[in-house]
Amino acid sequence: MAEKTISSPFRIHKITVKKPFPIKYKEKIVCPYCKNSEEFYELIENATFIIHYFQNENGTLETLEEEVEILGPIRFFCGNCHADLSYLREK
Numbered sequence: 072m073a074e075k076t077i078s079s080p081f082r083i084h085k086i087t088v089k090k091p092f093p094i095k096y097k098e099k100i101v102c103p104y105c106k107n108s109e110e111f112y113e114l115i116e117n118a119t120f121i122i123h124y125f126q127n128e129n130g131t132l133e134t135l136e137e138e139v140e141i142l143g144p145i146r147f148f149c150g151n152c153h154a155d156l157s158y159l160r161e162k
């Protein structure tokens with residue numbers, strides 16, 4: 072059989088949605104300025120990335136570990152009119 076046994080996170084999500092009992096969905100975020108409810112973006116301030124490398128004998132660097140330290144604030148924006156919607160996300 073050629074069927075793959077490894078399932079991706081996307082697959083797991085699809086199975087969860089198909090379950091026959093009702094799932095409570097979070098109230099949708101709608102931009103009060105342009106009524107956009109589809110595209111948003113997040114701006115993370117004061118983030119420190121620490122990347123640990125191992126140098127191979129041929130001089131190439133191999134990533135061993137990545138650490139992210141977020142001090143914030145994290146701001147949430149409308150992807151259409153770029154209004155700051157951080158207060159809607161915190162609900």
Ligand SMILES: [Zn+2]
Nearest residue numbers: 102105149152
């Ligand atoms: Zn908007």
